[in-house]
Amino acid sequence: MTDSLDISQFDYDLPPELIAQHPAERRDASRLLHLDSGSSLHDRQFIDLPGLLRAGDLLVFNDTRVIKARLHGRKDSGGQVEVLVERITEPHRALAHIRASKSPRPGTRLTLVDGAFEVEVLGRQDALFELAFPTSVLTLLERHGSVPLPPYITHGADAEDEARYQTIYADKPGAVAAPTAGLHFDQTMLDRLAAQGVERAFVTLHVGAGTFQPVRVARISEHVMHAERYVVPAETLRKIREARARGGRVIAVGTTSVRSLEAAAHDGDGQQTCEGDTRLFITPGYRFSNVDALITNFHLPQSTLLMLVSALAGMDPIRRAYAHAVQSRYRFFSYGDAMFIEAARNLAPTVSPRTPTP
Numbered sequence: 001m002t003d004s005l006d007i008s009q010f011d012y013d014l015p016p017e018l019i020a021q022h023p024a025e026r027r028d029a030s031r032l033l034h035l036d037s038g039s040s041l042h043d044r045q046f047i048d049l050p051g052l053l054r055a056g057d058l059l060v061f062n063d064t065r066v067i068k069a070r071l072h073g074r075k076d077s078g079g080q081v082e083v084l085v086e087r088i089t090e091p092h093r094a095l096a097h098i099r100a101s102k103s104p105r106p107g108t109r110l111t112l113v114d115g116a117f118e119v120e121v122l123g124r125q126d127a128l129f130e131l132a133f134p135t136s137v138l139t140l141l142e143r144h145g146s147v148p149l150p151p152y153i154t155h156g157a158d159a160e161d162e163a164r165y166q167t168i169y170a171d172k173p174g175a176v177a178a179p180t181a182g183l184h185f186d187q188t189m190l191d192r193l194a195a196q197g198v199e200r201a202f203v204t205l206h207v208g209a210g211t212f213q214p215v216r217v218a219r220i221s222e223h224v225m226h227a228e229r230y231v232v233p234a235e236t237l238r239k240i241r242e243a244r245a246r247g248g249r250v251i252a253v254g255t256t257s258v259r260s261l262e263a264a265a266h267d268g269d270g271q272q273t274c275e276g277d278t279r280l281f282i283t284p285g286y287r288f289s290n291v292d293a294l295i296t297n298f299h300l301p302q303s304t305l306l307m308l309v310s311a312l313a314g315m316d317p318i319r320r321a322y323a324h325a326v327q328s329r330y331r332f333f334s335y336g337d338a339m340f341i342e343a344a345r346n347l348a349p350t351v352s353p354r355t356p357t358p
Contacts, residue, residue, distance in 0.1 A: 061167070082099040119132060181296045203231065252295070321339065
């Protein structure tokens with residue numbers, strides 16, 4: 001089916017004023033559009049989520065932590081640069097996007113944050129530059145960097161963003177974008193769910209800036225996914241088996257949790273911790289192995305994430321859901337409202353998991 005899909009099939013019109021620029025007053029104060037397994041739509045509030053779950057269900061969260069990955073400075077020549085750290089590869093080294101009038105060559109030194117420190121450009125790996133930092137990358141970013149808000153958020157990162165563009169259970173630093181479905185959960189919600197017998201488990205996927213990159217080919221089958229590092233612990237795999245045994249559902253919190261769980265199903269044995277880089281591209285026709293439902297935000301037109309939710313619920317139901325969300329003035333993207341999507345009953349999967357080769 002993927003070979004016949006065209007990028008135009010994943011487009012929709014979004015009024016710019018529906019792109020949320022700030023989070024809701026409270027984490028659980030967003031709206032929730034419920035797309036059930038029969039493809040019916042229900043307008044709800046996120047605080048209603050416990051009523052959609054039942055004892056024995058398993059929620060799987062991504063515990064990655066957003067790092068202050070954005071730095072500004074200048075080159076030796078005086079030209080201004082913006083550095084966005086994509087991945088920390090060693091304690092003193094990282095791969096980064098660099099925005100400058102002219103791409104820096106190996107050996108170039110960049111003076112960052114008003115002279116606070118310098119980094120050296122060691123080389124290039126495709127679109128990313130390898131940088132050497134004078135001390136711990138994480139320490140320097142925490143001290144001097146800023147929160148890397150998505151490109152569709154127009155204000156500069158401030159104290160509110162430092163607090164709210166981070167899940168309350170964030171633990172393992174390494175993401176340059178938040179797993180935004182998790183932003184809706186506060187401790188009260190987690191406690192309510194635990195009290196009613198909803199289990200929880202964690203995966204780690206360090207979200208990269210590539211999550212915001214548009215698909216630049218007309219035929220979906222020609223797109224190559226960006227790589228992201230993930231870990232699915234053996235304990236999480238055990239909890240999935242136990243949920244299945246008791247008749248519970250596995251509900252991914254965010255598309256990053258989906259990609260982690262499905263990558264583990266594709267790459268692992270279902271028993272041992274599974275980790276590595278994944279380029280798994282989930283499109284309509286994909287056969288899900290570890291996910292029965294999804295809590296997610298609304299995604300950009302023509303994005304790989306919109307394709308993922310279309311694979312879970314069906315292309316027509318997702319088109320109808322997004323049209324309803326626009327008409328009903330839901331708030332979109334990272335700081336926006338949420339969806340609860342149950343896997344469609346009537347989908348007949350025909351495509352096995354695939355990991356495109358770059």
